[in-house]
Amino acid sequence: MAFAQDEFTIEGTVLNDNDDRPLENVNIVNLNRVKGTTTSQKGLFKIQAAVNDTLYFSYLGFKSIRVRVTNDWLKFGDIKVKMTELGIALEEVVVRPVQLTGYVEVDAKIIPLYDNYRYRISGIGSGYEGGQQQPGAISKVLGAIFNPADFLYNVFGKRPKQMKKLRQMKEDDNIRNLLQSKFDRETLMAVLQLERMDIEEVLNNCSYSEDFIRTANDLQILDAISECYEEYKVLNRDRG
Numbered sequence: 001m002a003f004a005q006d007e008f009t010i011e012g013t014v015l016n017d018n019d020d021r022p023l024e025n026v027n028i029v030n031l032n033r034v035k036g037t038t039t040s041q042k043g044l045f046k047i048q049a050a051v052n053d054t055l056y057f058s059y060l061g062f063k064s065i066r067v068r069v070t071n072d073w074l075k076f077g078d079i080k081v082k083m084t085e086l087g088i089a090l091e092e093v094v095v096r097p098v099q100l101t102g103y104v105e106v107d108a109k110i111i112p113l114y115d116n117y118r119y120r121i122s123g124i125g126s127g128y129e130g131g132q133q134q135p136g137a138i139s140k141v142l143g144a145i146f147n148p149a150d151f152l153y154n155v156f157g158k159r160p161k162q163m164k165k166l167r168q169m170k171e172d173d174n175i176r177n178l179l180q181s182k183f184d185r186e187t188l189m190a191v192l193q194l195e196r197m198d199i200e201e202v203l204n205n206c207s208y209s210e211d212f213i214r215t216a217n218d219l220q221i222l223d224a225i226s227e228c229y230e231e232y233k234v235l236n237r238d239r240g
Contacts, residue, residue: 034168
């Protein structure tokens with residue numbers, strides 16, 4: 001039996017739930033260890049993970065899901081993850097109860113439909129500047145620090161683990177590559193445990209323009225939040 005702190009190479013295949021065809025270039029992020037990868041042309045993937053880590057799967061036009069790594073995954077190896085097309089999910093009126101095999105635990109809050117046969121085990125996804133800030137950004141961050149009830153204080157000051165993951169995301173080339181082609185903020189929301197409106201409010205407080213917030217890709221948003229956080233740390237340290 002593997003322990004939660006032991007890290008292994010996890011392998012699997014991502015399929016279209018509708019026709020069992022492999023899905024290429026599915027973005028996969030280990031939310032615990034902030035490591036990313038993508039699926040091959042045959043839907044295959046490998047990623048470092050430990051027992052109880054949560055893997056986040058996202059793909060354009062499909063409903064994103066989270067899958068928790070279990071000892072059974074490590075034991076039997078050949079795991080198949082099925083993703084549901086958004087069009088099919090929207091047509092479904094009745095949400096069926098979750099019925100799992102017991103081999104894979106799923107975050108029931110965001111799992112797609114048709115969960116009763118979604119998973120089975122055979123045989124027992126260049127850094128650059130995030131964006132241009134408007135004049136006065138530093139003073140706005142400074143004002144946020146001196147107001148304990150301010151939004152930035154609540155986001156940055158009370159989320160040390162998420163801020164650590166923010167730095168890890170910037171350092172992982174696989175995650176940076178996948179974020180460069182994404183505009184939905186979903187991966188950022190999953191890793192940082194923030195809502196979309198929270199991300200927008202952070203950037204507003206750091207004086208990024210509405211146009212940048214609306215049009216930037218997820219990598220640019222990541223870099224922008226990171227830059228804002230670094231300013232927050234410096235000014236907060238000066239205050240102490």
